[in-house]
Amino acid sequence: MLIIAAAATALYAVVAPGSALPGHDPIIVPTLAQALLAHGTTLDVYRLGDPGFTYPPGYPILFSLAALIVSPFTTLGVFKISTVVVLVMIPAGWAWMAARVFRIRLPYTMLLVLAMLAVFGLERTVTYSLQHGKNSQMLAGALFPAIIAILFASSRRFVGMPLAVITLTAGILVHYSILYMAATFFFAWHIVHFPRDRNEWMALARLGGSGLLSVGLFALMLPEAFNDPRVGSFGLPAIGEGAARLAGVFFARHDELLFIFNWDVAGNLKSPYRGLALIGCVVAAIVVGHSSRHRRDDAYQPARMAGVFGIMVLIGIAFATGTLPAGITPDFVRWYLIFPQIGVVLAALSAVALHLDQSGKGAKAAFGLLTGILAAGTMVAATDFVPRVGVALAHRIDGAELARMRDTLATLSGGRPCYLITESVTIADGLHTVQSHRPFEYAELLTGCRILNGSFVQRGVRGGRNVLGKPDQTALANLPVGASVYLVVSEEAELAYRQVMPEWRFQRSPLTLGPYPIWTLSDPVTPPPT
Known part of the structure; x- marks a missing residue:
């Protein structure tokens, strides 16, 4: 709780100036929540082509509970607090997923610290969202671990399929990218954890059925979303041309798919050679896991976690580059890709942390490496926070x-x-x-x-x-x-x-x-x- 409170305090200090959050995206959720209270849906208020017409309604629906209680003016302060809570939920949830879904046997406090390091000190995009918003996308990333856990649990029996359908449909309504995140996660999961018996194949079939039913239910509820001008195109895979595009993304010095604000503009964050860094994290998790295989029966769990999220990143880049045209644009892909990247980085850090329980040089090396990364990540996070404070002051609304x-x-x-x-x-x-x-x-x-x-x-x-x-x-x-x-x-x-x-x-x-x-x-x- 102290770790979470410290992170929340630091985030709130960034956006404390002014009565509303900086940027324009934070306008959307409170406005649509107010519209939902006065009308049936946002489709009754806006027309096709308006950003509010097919904006994912999940977050406005949830926030309308607050809008029902307090005045529109007060909702601005409430939304500022809820934004901070959502951002803190991201590392807390992904640390929980590492422990419960991937079975990494580290103390949760340690996993939480590593997740904070991965989110704010190494991946870093979440910090930039304080300036640019992307509020529904951030909520989707915070809820994703819980959605995955519910889908796993409900796939064990046919009786759990209605819960799976409701959960996934609700997630899609929070942000449409949840559909792509869940689909690529389970695809990657069953490559790394290939089904070995009838029960696992049946669970996979139930997951697939739940996914199809969820998409069908979503299409019945909000068919207008498929006519959104921002929807990407579908088509045949371009494997030959796509390989060069994928390589170009992974080996580029500054690429906007893997790190959103990588172009050369004053005040932007930078993360050079992000693709190579992610490849290094996957390789490190595998190598460290292999070196610990005789000492721990869970030595390969971080490597499996890195493999799952690494495949998710790969498929996402294939979506964005047109290698696999799947109806999602590069702009939406690059925002949801921050979450599997967090998973890859957290897996590598967890693999190193598993060496802390051994004696001798291995533990000392792991401790020294983690301490150095933590110090560097803290400095990077601090340097990211300072410009965001400047933006909040410059765009302060009295x-x-x-x-x-x-x-x-x-x-x-x-x-x-x-x-x-x-x-x-x-x-x-x-x-x-x-x-x-x-x-x-x-x-x-x-x-x-x-x-x-x-x-x-x-x-x-x-x-x-x-x-x-x-x-x-x-x-x-x-x-x-x-x-x-x-x-x-x-x-x-x-x-x-x-x-x-x-x-x-x-x-x-x-x-x-x-x-x-x-x-x-x-x-x-x-x-x-x-």
Whole structure:
């Protein structure tokens, strides 16, 4: 508990500045949770092509329990705490999986320390998620060990298959990559632990049946996910060309599949020759296990663990490079690959730690090696945390400013349907809209006002960016009668927009939001509100 608390304290210190997490991804889960409380599903709120339409609903469903209890403003602080809890669950869960699934007989406290070292000091991407989010993916990684354990237990008897189907389907709803992670895990598991008798073959058949039923149930529940524009392609394997692509990834100095932020941009993390390091971890686990085979009956367990996760990494790279086109894009692959990489590194560390129980030079060498790696990993983790603190300070959102935005729009709208037009730009080929004034990112969550020209969760109404990045005549004319429409932009942007929208009246309010004045829009038929 002390180890977990220390890690949680360090993580929370990184994101403590401001009332909300830095980055844009953390906007999604609280916003969708609030939408779920007011509607049947997110499909009722957003349209096809919006990021919120087919976002994995599992985390928003879980978080809606918190959103049901506290105010939208308070959910921002709750989500910050829950994010830290999820990130700490990752090393705790993977240490537990090493002990219970792979039967590595080390004290759990030692496995936990090694897992913390693997997650924060050697793999390191989880630290970067404090800045970039990927919240559902992180929750999927934290839940993955429990999902695997439940699937193993439920595959022992046919009566356990309903539990397996429910568990795997729920995992897929948390993040779609769980399907790929579970499939490649069990494929790799049964290569390393090849079935030897009828019971093991039957268990494998039950696992396969549960997987097919889970995919079918998921397809019935959320068929729209298969039409998501971000879905990858399917096709025939390209084994010949793929071998060169796989080699290119493993032997590259800086590759973004194995380490996400490896390109040469100031402030990015770097992990040179990650592929060779992973190969070295697998080889080290095998060699160390072989050297201990006469002394311990579990000497090969870390090697088997490294083999399973090494095969998972290999298959994932085959997915991402098109060697095995399986409907998943490189961007989604590279995020889920951080978890099998954690498994590979943890297996190598565990193999060395098994030598601590022997006497003489072997124990001293293992202790010295682990101490050196722990010291180096701690320094790396600390150097990773410092820039993340700088990002949190630079993108700090003041809680008082968020509250002022909420109260101002509530006063102006007077309970009527409320719509905003803001200054913003689109990113990711128009998939997301980023606000020029960061507190506006949370306007839809805190005020209930829809941003007509798009937010990070939705692309806006049809025609919402047709005129200078703002709504055209048709988009405004289709709004409900009596709705309040507010233009919150700079004076220069308001003047340019007014010139191309002569049919509409612009009445300036004495109130402001951040650096921007507020104009109320009304057409010539409807007099401006007083």
